[in-house]
Amino acid sequence: MVDVPNPLTTVAAHRSRISELVGVMPPVTLPVAGCLGLALAEDLVAAVALPPFDNSAMDGYAVRAADVATVPVTLPVTDDIPAGRASSTPLGPGTAQRIMTGAPVPVGADAVVQVEWTDGGTSSVRVDRGVPAGANVRRTADDVAVGTTVLAAGTALGPAQLGLAAALGFGSLPVRRRPRVLVLSTGSELVGPGEALGPGQIYESNGVMLAAAVREAGGEAELVRFVPDDVAAFRAAVEPRLAGVDLLLTSGGVSAGAYEVVKDALTGRGVEFTRVAMQPGGPQGAGRYRGVAVATLPGNPVSAQVSFEVFIRPALRAALGFPVVERPTAVAALDSPLTSPAGRTQFRRGRYDPASGRVVTPVGGPGSHLLSALALSDCLIEVPPDVTELAAGAEVLVRFLQ
Structure with missing residues (x-):
């Protein structure tokens, strides 16, 4: 069967599709x-x-400011007020009460002299420096009043x-509860880290990377060991684990070649496959399988992680109820020229240097296999689909990865 070319899906349209599928998590x-x-x-x-009551901001002595207007002055100490005391005796004129930080200020006192400005006496105290009324007293509701909305929904x-x-x-x-994501990589060539590699085999990395990305975004990830390029094995690995899952996230098996197991297993079963006008990460899929939202990513590791950043992370952040779902961005100047394919949004990897005047340096080339370059990057350089060449010094949008 030969695929008939279809118009490319825009990045914005596919991002909207994924967000709609995941939706917003219920409150808990x-x-x-x-x-x-x-x-x-x-x-x-x-x-x-x-504070819920007037309390002392210092260890010291509760006084009337008028009684310490002329110093030095010695005052009898009539009470000792530790933090946590339910009540205290009123403060009489010409007296002091020893008080600890956070303890309720007694009725009659309008200031606290910090202990460092006294001789620290317990039966009487010599005050060497005066304080104005209100000094070192935290007034009731000085921070928050009853009925105040202190944190808005979405905070x-x-x-x-x-x-x-x-x-x-x-x-x-x-x-909003954390979205539960089932993460699965496919490919008969994959071997688990720590195992011996055979001819034609590679170590599986997408599952670890995507599960970590899900958790970093705020979701819960269940990582399923990769499955071979076999439809029956794919379904056997997925179907028993779908209960309670909000999103099935796969990588690999979605392109136009043979042995595309995800595409073969899910086509005609609620998941549609498309090519998005972007580089890397063109082959994508989205839909529902057995009632569960599905997003299928390409298998090349950079394609998978860039696709996660562009499509999956914003959807998970929206599902969690955050009003802002995108990573922070900035405008930066390229420190070297680059080219980009016509008609596709390119996401090149880069390092941003604000100290050198907001300059961004591309890291590695455009290849979707260059995982080390991605690991050394702190941003994605976004090149619009109508731009094919950018000179050194040209301004570009960078999307931070951290």
């Missing part, structure tokens, strides 16, 4: 400690204030955001 409630890297599914509204939950949620008393948070 997880313990705060398990939410790192996820996105809030709902606005987070403060039910308590931060990425990093250490600071989780710390804020915990400080507000949230033991769990509503988040």
Whole structure:
């Protein structure tokens, strides 16, 4: 059977197709400690204030500022207030109370003198430097007032955001659950790392690389050992594992040659195969198999990883509920000329150097087998489909990989 050439699919159209297939994950409630890297599914509204009460910003002495306006002055110490005390006695005029950082400021006090400006006494204290009213006092709701939306839906939950949620008393948070991705590489020539290579064999790398990429994007990856170029073996490896999977992600077996096992196994079963107007990564497939979203990537390692960056990572980030799904970009000047095929968006690998005036250096050539060049790169240089030549110094869009 000879493939009849079809018009090339645009990068934008295929990216939209993959995103639609994956969709948005349902919300779940997880313990705060398990939410790192996820996105809030709902606005987070403060039910308590931060701070919840007036408290001391210093170890020192709670005083009336008027009583220490003239120094040195010695004041009797009438109470000792550690952090965590539920209540304290009011502060009388002309007295001081020893207080620890975070402890509630007693009624009657309007300032705290830090201990370094005193003699540190316990029954009486000599104050050597005065403070104005309000000094070293954290006022109730100075940070967050009750009813404030502190984090909006879609906010990425990093250490600071989780710390804020915990400080507000949230033991769990509503988040989008992680997409579950089944990762599978195909090819009879593949051998697992650490095994002996036979004639015509190569070590399998796509599975490890793509599973790591899924996890880096925020998903959960189940890596299936590569399968030979056999339709029955492919289906036997995939079908028992589809329950609970949000995306089946394959690499290899999607081109126009013989022994294209993924194409042979899934054509006519809900998955459509196409050629996208890009280099590397032209052969692609997308659809549903047994109700599960499917994205099929080319087998060459650079093609597979570039395809993941262009199509799969944005879909996973959208599935997690992040409002911004693309990697950061910048405009940079090429430090050497390059060429690009007409009618195709080219993604060359490069290194970006902001210190030298936003210059990007292509790393390696355009070949989709040059995995070492990809490993040494920190960005993709995007060349539009209507551009075939770029001189040194020409401005290009770079998409960061880190």
